[in-house]
Amino acid sequence: MRLFLTFLLTMTLLQATEAQQLRLAVLKYGGGGDWYANLATSVPNLIAFCNSNMKTQIDPEQAIVEVGSPDIFNYPFVHMTGHGNVVFSDVEAQNLRRYLLSGGFLHVDDNYGMDQFVRRELKKIFPSEELVELPPSHPIFQQQYRFDKGLPKIHEHDMGRPQAFGIVQDGRLVLLYTFESDLGDGWESPEVHGNSEDTRRKALQMGANIVRYVLLAADPDSEM
Numbered sequence: 001m002r003l004f005l006t007f008l009l010t011m012t013l014l015q016a017t018e019a020q021q022l023r024l025a026v027l028k029y030g031g032g033g034d035w036y037a038n039l040a041t042s043v044p045n046l047i048a049f050c051n052s053n054m055k056t057q058i059d060p061e062q063a064i065v066e067v068g069s070p071d072i073f074n075y076p077f078v079h080m081t082g083h084g085n086v087v088f089s090d091v092e093a094q095n096l097r098r099y100l101l102s103g104g105f106l107h108v109d110d111n112y113g114m115d116q117f118v119r120r121e122l123k124k125i126f127p128s129e130e131l132v133e134l135p136p137s138h139p140i141f142q143q144q145y146r147f148d149k150g151l152p153k154i155h156e157h158d159m160g161r162p163q164a165f166g167i168v169q170d171g172r173l174v175l176l177y178t179f180e181s182d183l184g185d186g187w188e189s190p191e192v193h194g195n196s197e198d199t200r201r202k203a204l205q206m207g208a209n210i211v212r213y214v215l216l217a218a219d220p221d222s223e224m
Contacts, residue, residue, distance in 0.1 A: 031087030093124035131165035
């Protein structure tokens with residue numbers, strides 16, 4: 001089953017590239033947290049930035065996918081954000097685990113206030129794994145744009161330093177959790193938060209690095 005799902009994700013990526021229909025998805029989850037935070041402009045702006053600056057051919061329209069849906073296997077990159085509670089049922093956690101182990105990638109971006117909840121739910125997916133902080137030397141910070149100090153600080157929350165955590169399976173980073181940074185707010189249009197152009201540029205460049213890292217991992221022969 002795992003080999004079949006890996007094949008499905010790989011074929012989805014290759015076919016999407018040929019048809020210029022590769023899509024990124026936002027994760028819809030239960031528990032009362034606002035999974036839809038930043039929905040209007042955040043990921044669409046990131047897609048536009050990637051298509052303009054990295055010559056990707058990503059569908060400008062983001063998808064929305066539920067945690068337990070088999071449709072999640074159609075997307076090599078799924079973005080998750082919010083401010084509050086997160087709850088995965090056992091079935092949803094198992095589906096997300098299969099997706100990640102089969103070649104999928106989840107980017108969790110704490111919009112502020114979801115940390116204690118999402119850490120608890122990630123344990124349902126990988127009970128024996130701990131989130132490990134990624135050093136600035138990690139390849140995800142050294143893609144098209146270099147971040148030699150690691151994750152950039154975009155929004156101030158609790159005066160903490162920005163941290164990027166990951167879960168690695170079989171040598172592959174399958175999950176990235178960005179904390180005390182709030183990249184998604186930086187992806188939003190300038191009128192939403194009044195961020196400076198420099199702040200927005202750093203957020204979008206880091207987001208583009210994540211997308212590039214994921215797509216190259218899914219298709220190593222790509223000429224991105």
